[in-house]
Amino acid sequence: MRAELLDAGALTLTLAGSGLLLRAVYDGQHCRLELDGVTGPVLLRSRRAGRVEAASSLALCLTGTYVSVLTQDHTGGPWTGRARADLATTHPAAARLVRTPAWLEDLQVGHDGPAHSLVAGGFGQLGLRDLRLVTHADGRPYDDGTGLLRFLATSAGPGPFGSGHTSVWALDPAALDHSTLDHGGGALTHTADLFVRRLGSRGVHGDHAGHLLRDDDAWLLATSTWGDFDPDRDDASVAVTLAATGADLLTGVHVVAGEPLPLPADGPSVGVWDPHLLRTGDGWLVGYVSATRFFRFHPVLAEGPDLDTLRLRATDPERRASEGTTLLALPPAPPDEDPGDGAGPGGAVGSSKTTVLVSDGRDGPRGLRGQWAVLDADLRPRGVLAAAYPSNIPWPTLAPHGDDWLLVTFDDTRHGGRVCGYGTHGDVVVMRGSRSAS
Structure with missing residues (x-):
């Protein structure tokens, strides 16, 4: 899912499924990835790639067992990864769930903070x-x-x-x-x-x-x-x-x-x-x-x-x-x-x-x-x-x-x-x- 930010403000995107909550958090200067499941919370933030001062769009992606946060700048340029985790490592039980159609069909999307053009759907491609x-x-x-x-x-x-x-x-x-x-x-x-x-x-x-x-x-x-x-x-x-x-x-x-x-x-x-x-x-x-x-x-x-x-x-x-x-x-x-x-x-x-x-x-x-x-x-x-x-x-x-x-x-x-x-x-x-x- 992705959304455009309003006035370069803070924004959180969420994907919630049975036993797993995924968040992409942008506070106006930094991006981080938050994972919470039966094995406990995990917070991921890249010291170098996580700093973003000119994001215009934010994306939270679940592709296979990989969870990623990406941003796009005001020029409409390419999407850039800011944090990534493999659920097979952080939440093995959840990694087995995310491949099942029943779990995916019940997946809920949401956001916290001002945004527009919120889109949820399949991932395209980076190449x-x-x-x-x-x-x-x-x-x-x-x-x-x-x-x-x-x-x-x-x-x-x-x-x-x-x-x-x-x-x-x-x-x-x-x-x-x-x-x-x-x-x-x-x-x-x-x-x-x-x-x-x-x-x-x-x-x-x-x-x-x-x-x-x-x-x-x-x-x-x-x-x-x-x-x-x-x-x-x-x-x-x-x-x-x-x-x-x-x-x-x-x-x-x-x-x-x-x-x-x-x-x-x-x-x-x-x-x-x-x-x-x-x-x-x-x-x-x-x-x-x-x-x-x-x-x-x-x-x-x-x-x-x-x-x-x-x-x-x-x-x-x-x-x-x-x-x-x-x-x-x-x-x-x-x-x-x-x-x-x-x-x-x-x-x-x-x-x-x-x-x-x-x-x-x-x-x-x-x-x-x-x-x-x-x-x-x-x-x-x-x-x-x-x-x-x-x-x-x-x-x-x-x-x-x-x-x-x-x-x-x-x-x-x-x-x-x-x-x-x-x-x-x-x-x-x-x-x-x-x-x-x-």
Whole structure:
């Protein structure tokens, strides 16, 4: 929830649920966070970030198990985190409650002090990352007749992995003129938010880093279980869930029931993530990454006649920092076409109908750093995309646009300030390139 202050006065925002009271307090000069539950009161105030003398708006956010206070200044600039707490640490019993729909439905909001434009609702995002094209099961971009391209993304929350969630966006390629191409302009529109209830759990998670595809009359949503990931736990792991529903996941807010999607690994693995699914004439292909430890990960490809009987097809453990494994279905290239190095994706396919794209981060081995790798369906190198490589490990999401390609990805631009920290990153980056080999 958020509100605008009147005359730069004091204001308190509250979220109250069974067994837990959350307060964001601004006294005109400082912000603090107050938590009160069955394990007692907790007061959090940052000596540096908590001092605010020119706040115009105040926000209190509950995202996953993270509670945050943010402010906005009089210029209408970006929101900045002032205090944050993880209920899993301060109030473990309450942390289990805040994921349950019944507790959330009874949540009460309030304020003390003069304010206007009080708004309560879902959290937006402090950055977008993990952008992936919404497709039909055979790999074609989903087409509803509007001319819009649909993308799944991770909406970054005010903190680590567990404060984010999955969102859906519509991109209007016609709006990507010369002046807005690099920044998206008004071409990108938020249309939906998606949450997952895992098998055997009453809780709802903001699992993300996945793929949304249309399979006949149903939507399939594959996500990575980052929603409650804690790297400090001895049993820390990440898996993939798959949900199927007839609901319209392109609009509105949805909670879908997810079941485990078993993905084979090529050896000891602490986690698999970034699923991308493709139905072929022989069954299914699934691309993802597997981690031998956190955070050392490489691309893997599985295949099977159905998604319940997948087996390992290919792996490339020499890549140690590669994410966003993406399956691109294209017609075979002419027999005399030589893709060469630096090829566009059309030239890199060769005789294979399926091309695999991966993003090689800058922490990878020498020769495999900071590039968009083009591989065949057995993960053998075929070249690289001739495109600029932003910061972080941006995903190689390609969408056809007339005779060109759009590369829709993200970088590690941070939002929310020091208190929110890592996990709030992601500015959308759009590039245009030729379909032909260069």
